[in-house]
Amino acid sequence: MTDLLRQEIAATADLIVVKVGTRVLTAPDGTLNRERIAQFAEEMSRLLDSGRKMVLVSSGAVGAGMDRLKLKQRPTDLARLQAVAAVGQARLIEAYDQTLAVHGRHGAQVLLTAEDLDHRVRYLNIRNTLVSLLEFGVLPIINENDTVAVDELMTTFGDNDRLAARVTNLLRAPLLVILSDVAGLYDRSPDDPQAQVIPVVHKFDDQLMSFVRDKKTGLSKGGMASKLEAARLVTTAGENVIIASGRDPQAITKIVAGETIGTLFLPQGKTVSPRKRWIGFSVEPRGRITVDAGAKRAVEESGRSLLAIGVVGVEGDFEKGDVVRVCGPEGNEVARGLTNYSAAEVARIRGIQSDKISDILGHCPYVELIHRDNLTLSRAAK
Numbered sequence: 001m002t003d004l005l006r007q008e009i010a011a012t013a014d015l016i017v018v019k020v021g022t023r024v025l026t027a028p029d030g031t032l033n034r035e036r037i038a039q040f041a042e043e044m045s046r047l048l049d050s051g052r053k054m055v056l057v058s059s060g061a062v063g064a065g066m067d068r069l070k071l072k073q074r075p076t077d078l079a080r081l082q083a084v085a086a087v088g089q090a091r092l093i094e095a096y097d098q099t100l101a102v103h104g105r106h107g108a109q110v111l112l113t114a115e116d117l118d119h120r121v122r123y124l125n126i127r128n129t130l131v132s133l134l135e136f137g138v139l140p141i142i143n144e145n146d147t148v149a150v151d152e153l154m155t156t157f158g159d160n161d162r163l164a165a166r167v168t169n170l171l172r173a174p175l176l177v178i179l180s181d182v183a184g185l186y187d188r189s190p191d192d193p194q195a196q197v198i199p200v201v202h203k204f205d206d207q208l209m210s211f212v213r214d215k216k217t218g219l220s221k222g223g224m225a226s227k228l229e230a231a232r233l234v235t236t237a238g239e240n241v242i243i244a245s246g247r248d249p250q251a252i253t254k255i256v257a258g259e260t261i262g263t264l265f266l267p268q269g270k271t272v273s274p275r276k277r278w279i280g281f282s283v284e285p286r287g288r289i290t291v292d293a294g295a296k297r298a299v300e301e302s303g304r305s306l307l308a309i310g311v312v313g314v315e316g317d318f319e320k321g322d323v324v325r326v327c328g329p330e331g332n333e334v335a336r337g338l339t340n341y342s343a344a345e346v347a348r349i350r351g352i353q354s355d356k357i358s359d360i361l362g363h364c365p366y367v368e369l370i371h372r373d374n375l376t377l378s379r380a381a382k
């Protein structure tokens with residue numbers, strides 16, 4: 001079953017986003033592994049030659065910068081990390097480009113921040129640029145813009161795994177491949193000799209999250225938790241993710257041949273429209289609206305718009321047009337949506353019938369607090 005599925009996914013994935021993490025691209029002392037970069041570039045060239053469109057999300061700027069500046073240890077303070085990444089980013093692209101050129105291909109540097117993807121216009125500009133690069137037969141090589149973004153360098157969450165997921169959703173790519181130093185998602189700590197790779201994940205549940213055994217080290221920051229979050233973002237939008245070992249120099253080639261390697265995460269439901277992907281899986285929400293059980297059902301099960309009458313609470317400092325979380329009475333996120341009213345307005349009209357909104361606010365531009373066309377369910381629709 002899984003093998004047939006893999007073969008079908010491999011055969012139909014005309015556009016593949018590949019994310020390569022720090023652990024694969026750097027030696028244990030943190031410096032850049034140029035041999036691995038050359039292998040990736042060669043593999044990417046072959047796949048481009050075979051007619052697939054490929055996008056690479058590559059970490060490794062800090063490692064490359066350490067090489068250049070002859071640092072033996074990864075800096076721990078932010079400004080120095082950013083400086084090292086700025087030096088290294090140029091080296092990283094150069095290293096990819098050298099091998100790509102041997103195969104008649106070119107790499108293009110694309111540096112992005114989470115905020116770039118929050119803005120609808122910038123988001124569409126990024127999409128247009130990437131699509132044009134693909135039409136030129138060029139390999140876009142994406143990294144977070146470390147000079148301005150601090151998330152990926154310092155925190156445990158906003159890392160290249162999630163950036164890769166957002167780029168996959170932006171391009172509507174059918175497959176995201178995340179390459180790391182592990183063979184896939186293990187059913188227990190990777191250090192445990194009994195640990196087995198889970199070949200396929202059908203559903204995101206609490207048990208899945210319980211397999212995460214991240215130990216934070218100085219090297220990479222995302223860990224398996226952020227890989228699972230990336231997989232959730234992509235599969236909820238209706239596409240596929242494979243986590244596999246980047247230590248295998250043929251990993252992508254094998255995946256494209258439909259071989260059973262790594263962990264395959266299957267789509268969680270129907271394919272989600274491009275605009276709803278942006279709302280649900282790209283933008284960072286600016287606040288939270290808590291709704292009662294009836295409104296939760298209306299949104300989640302009946303696909304209805306959210307009305308003020310079902311709102312019981314509001315948090316955050318959002319404006320009209322911002323994306324907010326919609327949470328049920330127990331606090332669980334039900335959906336994300338573009339709100340028609342600011343946080344201050346929602347606080348005044350919560351629990352109110354729609355025809356009374358203008359009595360309170362003096363105007364009522366919209367009957368719905370969030371229109372259903374602007375709502376994306378956080379769990380896939382059946």
Ligand SMILES: Nc1ncnc2c1ncn2[C@@H]1O[C@H](COP(=O)(O)OP(=O)(O)O)[C@@H](O)[C@H]1O
Pocket residue numbers: 020021022023024179180181182184185186187188189190211212213214215220221222223224225
């Ligand atoms: N259940 C698990 N299965 C596999 N790897 C896991 C698991 N839980 C935690 N990990 C850790 O996730 C690490 C990979 O993530 P990360 O360090 O962010 O690598 P990368 O630099 O490739 O992004 C592995 O080295 C492993 O220690």
Ligand SMILES: N[C@@H](CCC(=O)OP(=O)(O)O)C(=O)O
Pocket residue numbers: 020021022023058059060061062063085143144146152153159160161219220221222223
């Ligand atoms: N952007 C930085 C850090 C990337 C990073 O740590 O990411 P990852 O290894 O994917 O968790 C770099 O290129 O070195």
